[in-house]
Amino acid sequence: MKLVALFLLLAPTLAPAAGGDRDPGASIPQTDIRREILAPYRFVQHQEHPAPPAPIFLAREPTPPESQDLFRLPPSDIRGPHVMNRLDEAVLRERAGARAAMVASRLGIGVESVRVARRLAIGAATAFYVPVAVGIGVVW
16 A cells, blocks of 8 residues: 555656657746736836815815014913922822732732622621621612
8 A cells, every 4th residue: 555655646747757759958947936026016116196175074174374573472480489399299109009009909908898789888897808897888
């Protein structure tokens, strides 16, 4: 069986070598496949045509020319250092609160509630994933 399979695989390559019916001077013509594939897509440079005007809803309004009779003041610094300090403190407090909330959630500390019915909710306060207080409440 293996011998038959080997013969069938090698027969197409051995037949042309054994046969003397071919012209020894004949050769297979070499073609440029890439050129043949790209032949229908030849680059033709288009003539310069002006672009059509943009639709009215896309057209920009012309900017009015700056008037020379107006005097421009340099931008003033309205942010005082005391305002910036308060903002920095608020950001630091917010970050500290977020960090504390993250630690508490990882430790299983918090209050969870689940709505059971339209106006009824069950809640539980946990510490280290152990329920400390459980309650039922009415939701208004």
